[in-house]
Amino acid sequence: xxxxxxxxxxxxxxxxxxxxxxxxxxxxxxxxxxxxxxxxxxxxxxxxxxxxxxxxxxxxxxxxxxxxxxxxxxxxxxxxxxxxxxxxxxxxxxxxxxxxxxxxxxxxxxxxxxxxxxxxxxxxxxxxxxxxxxxxxxxxxxxxxxxxxxxxxxxxxxxxxxxxxxxxxxxxxxxxxxxxxxxxxxxxxxxxxxxxxxxxxxxxxxxxxxxxxxxxxxxxxxxxxxxxxxxxxxxxxxxxxxxxxxxxxxxxxxxxxxxxxxxxxxxxxxxxxxxxxxxxxxxxxxxxxxxxxxxxxxxxxxxxxxxxxxxxxxxxxxxxxxxxxxxxxxxxxxxxxxxxxxxxxxxxxxxxxxxxxxxxxxxxxxxxxxxxxxxxxxxxxxxxxxxxxxxxxxxxxxxxxxxxxxxxxxxxxxxxxxxxxxxxxxxxxxxxxxxxxxxxxxxxxxxxxxxxxxxxxxxxxxxxxxx
Amino acid sequence: xxxxxxxxxxxxxxxxxxxxxxxxxxxxxxxxxxxxxxxxxxxxxxxxxxxxxxxxxxxxxxxxxxxxxxxxxxxxxxxx
Numbered sequence: 296x297x298x299x300x301x302x303x304x305x306x307x308x309x310x311x312x313x314x315x316x317x318x319x320x321x322x323x324x325x326x327x328x329x330x331x332x333x334x335x336x337x338x339x340x341x342x343x344x345x346x347x348x349x350x351x352x353x354x355x356x357x358x359x360x361x362x363x364x365x366x367x368x369x370x371x372x373x374x375x376x377x378x379x380x381x382x383x384x385x386x387x388x389x390x391x392x393x394x395x396x397x398x399x400x401x402x403x404x405x406x407x408x409x410x411x412x413x414x415x416x417x418x419x420x421x422x423x424x425x426x427x428x429x430x431x432x433x434x435x436x437x438x439x440x441x442x443x444x445x446x447x448x449x450x451x452x453x454x455x456x457x458x459x460x461x462x463x464x465x466x467x468x469x470x471x472x473x474x475x476x477x478x479x480x481x482x483x484x485x486x487x488x489x490x491x492x493x494x495x496x497x498x499x500x501x502x503x504x505x506x507x508x509x510x511x512x513x514x515x516x517x518x519x520x521x522x523x524x525x526x527x528x529x530x531x532x533x534x535x536x537x538x539x540x541x542x543x544x545x546x547x548x549x550x551x552x553x554x555x556x557x558x559x560x561x562x563x564x565x566x567x568x569x570x571x572x573x574x575x576x577x578x579x580x581x582x583x584x585x586x587x588x589x590x591x592x593x594x595x596x597x598x599x600x601x602x603x604x605x606x607x608x609x610x611x612x613x614x615x616x617x618x619x620x621x622x623x624x625x626x627x628x629x630x631x632x633x634x635x636x637x638x639x640x641x642x643x644x645x646x647x648x649x650x651x652x653x654x655x656x657x658x659x660x661x662x663x664x665x666x667x668x669x670x671x672x673x674x675x676x677x678x679x680x681x682x683x684x685x686x687x688x689x690x691x692x693x694x695x696x697x698x699x700x701x702x703x704x705x706x707x708x709x710x711x712x713x714x715x716x717x718x719x720x721x722x723x724x725x726x727x728x729x730x731x732x733x734x735x736x737x738x739x740x741x742x743x744x745x746x747x748x749x750x751x752x753x754x755x756x757x758x759x760x761x762x
Numbered sequence: 763x764x765x766x767x768x769x770x771x772x773x774x775x776x777x778x779x780x781x782x783x784x785x786x787x788x789x790x791x792x793x794x795x796x797x798x799x800x801x802x803x804x805x806x807x808x809x810x811x812x813x814x815x816x817x818x819x820x821x822x823x824x825x826x827x828x829x830x831x832x833x834x835x836x837x838x839x840x841x842x
Contacts, residue, residue: 497798501822528818678799733799
């Protein structure tokens with residue numbers, strides 16, 4: 296069975312939301328049963344969460360060479376319909392009762408339905424393609440990352456190795472299942488024969504903390520925003536004696552906050568790892584071990600086992616001097632094959648060939664630790680989601696407004712030119728729903744005319760200075 | 763402003779809702795704005811409004827408009 300090691304078959308694999316245990320052999324049986332629903336290699340949309348049904352469907356796809364695309368149940372319905380239109384999956388696994396045109400019910404699994412397309416859809420899938428993920432903070436574009444089984448196994452093994460995940464470990468899900476970081480937590484624990492407590496509760500719900508104690512959870516993961524919540528809740532008031540490892544990734548955590556967390560967790564004998572990664576590299580690229588958090592302030596650390604990081608200048612020449620900024624490059628078996636923007640792209644082979652341009656600007660110090668200085672592309676992180684400012688501009692332009700979008704951490708700043716049909720409140724609600732971030736993180740200002748450079752492009756510098 | 767008015771204002775400002783919806787059915791995740799991010803914003807607004815620091819248990823159990831009124835009693839804030 297994919298990911299499973301025979302010696303761990305009697306270990307507990309999953310603990311569901313009712314507290315019932317499923318061993319690896321129970322899970323194997325469920326996967327075998329579920330797999331019989333698939334007739335031939337095709338696409339499967341899984342609109343799922345951290346629950347047994349979604350994980351069984353995901354693992355069944357890997358086992359039967361189906362190609363799943365993982366999606367959030369919070370996805371906007373129009374965006375989901377658009378993805379169905381573009382990729383024409385033979386199967387859709389979801390909780391919603393919505394039946395799309397030409398799909399009918401194939402089987403039910405608890406609250407979920409597996410829908411199958413009645414037409415004989417043809418698709419050419421590259422033989423290595425095993426999984427599709429949206430680029431983090433997807434802005435509804437059909438852009439997907441194409442991953443292979445080798446990518447998944449390699450990244451899960453590396454993570455298991457540097458976090459020293461053993462069969463005695465027990466992690467709780469604290470991130471969405473369709474998010475590469477959340478999925479990497481699941482994969483790395485399955486491959487290690489550990490157990491996973493399935494929860495969709497957020498850290499601000501009492502239930503989340505109760506489950507940790509009830510099931511003696513040992514590991515916990517979070518994006519910077521989760522750690523800000525933990526700081527808000529009060530790190531010294533957390534009563535989580537079973538926890539021994541906590542990880543942070545998905546964006547930059549302010550160093551002062553990181554230090555407070557590190558110190559607070561150290562006094563509880565909890566190892567704290569700071570990590571860096573991208574969906575384009577399955578999930579993890581580098582990590583900073585607990586002992587280096589203070590010593591290597593703000594560093595993303597070193598490459599994960601079996602990976603390599605280096606810096607290139609604008610001309611693609613390798614920079615071997617320390618403390619010289621250039622584009623951060625990564626190579627490893629976890630580097631995806633590339634992107635897909637259309638159905639035809641699913642037949643593409645390995646375009647990245649094991650090397651990834653991260654789009655981040657970085658340097659390394661004289662001990663080989665890497666530090667990110669900025670980004671080449673216009674992206675911001677909002678509560679762990681990577682948002683492309685250009686994509687947000689495209690969305691607003693398609694509504695017929697002239698706009699410019701800038702931003703800082705956890706805040707999207709949108710400037711729209713005055714228009715008779717412009718309501719900043721309803722625009723904010725709409726954007727919030729389309730890109731799936733809380734409206735608190737969106738600020739919209741209407742201005743009479745956007746500042747422009749001589750060449751007609753938006754003058755972002757003037758915009759941010761005008762703020 | 764009465765405490766009730768202050769309490770309601772925090773919800774109205776944080777979640778962009780009208781006063782009519784503020785009743786026992788106004789619960790965590792009943793609208794997209796009241797997710798975990800919105801929750802922390804609302805807690806911060808209440809702490810500013812009433813000049814209090816809430817305990818972890820009260821923050822994580824603050825599951826609805828009505829439950830919140832009970833939680834604030836722990837800080838000697840009575841919402842009449």
